[in-house]
Amino acid sequence: MTGPQIESQERNAMSLGELAAWAWRETPPVHRSTGNLLIHIVAVPMFVIGHALLIAAIAASRWWLLAGSSCIVASVALQGLGHSMEPQAVHPFAGPRDFVRRLYVEQFCNFWRFLFSGGWFTGLKASQEKR
16 A cells, blocks of 8 residues: 555554644645635634534533534535635545544644634735735
8 A cells, every 4th residue: 555545544543642743734735725714714613612512502402402513514514615625635534533533633723723823814815915
């Protein structure tokens, strides 16, 4: 096996910290288009809020469970749409485990690093200058 197959196996063997470091290196090249950046600034907080609603549903109402689940599903769908706008595609997922691990690393760690380090705004400015 060569190329993406080896990389996928290596990614599945990575610790969460190693995966976060790998994903951090991969974040800027696949977050460059204006549309994708604007979708992410809305969709990632929606994903996080969806999880907060799931937790709140334990003490509150079943309707919050529905609202939280809807936020999460909508967020993932929107981000998929956003990534389809990028000239450089994300690395293919190696399977369900790889999808879940990478999704949660991006949503709860690397997006916020990207945002608060200035990477999101830098990417947005660069995408607007290309127009």
